[in-house]
Amino acid sequence: MKRICLVCQNVDCKSRGSEEIMKELQQRVADQGLTDLEVKPYLCFGACQEGPNVVLYPEKSWYAGVKKEDLDDIMKHIAGGPHVTRLDTIDTSLKELIYQLLETGVF
Ligand code: FES
Numbered sequence: 001m002k003r004i005c006l007v008c009q010n011v012d013c014k015s016r017g018s019e020e021i022m023k024e025l026q027q028r029v030a031d032q033g034l035t036d037l038e039v040k041p042y043l044c045f046g047a048c049q050e051g052p053n054v055v056l057y058p059e060k061s062w063y064a065g066v067k068k069e070d071l072d073d074i075m076k077h078i079a080g081g082p083h084v085t086r087l088d089t090i091d092t093s094l095k096e097l098i099y100q101l102l103e104t105g106v107f
Helices: 013-015 019-029 067-079 092-103
Strands: 002-006 039-042 054-057 061-063
Touching: 002 013, 013 019, 013 039, 019 039, 054 067, 054 092, 061 067, 067 092
Parallel strands: 002 039
Antiparallel strands: 002 054, 054 061
């Protein structure tokens, strides 16, 4: 299964720069030749006040309040490095709900 990096593109996340974050991630993934991972937009994760929100699937890492300065660490994680704990701030029950949705193949 291809790995997916979902970046919320709804109004709140977008107003905090999620479009730029998605484009930058897409560029970096392409530059590094990471063909097993696709960076895609997502409609809304329901944590709009915590955005920009980025979710890695199937590894189930949810990064909130992502800024451009965080992308180096997120890219390290994508390439096999450590989970970026400081960005993992979302409530467990909401994470589980979204992960269940993703399990059903709703992207
Ligand atoms: S606007 Fe991004 S989670 Fe809702």
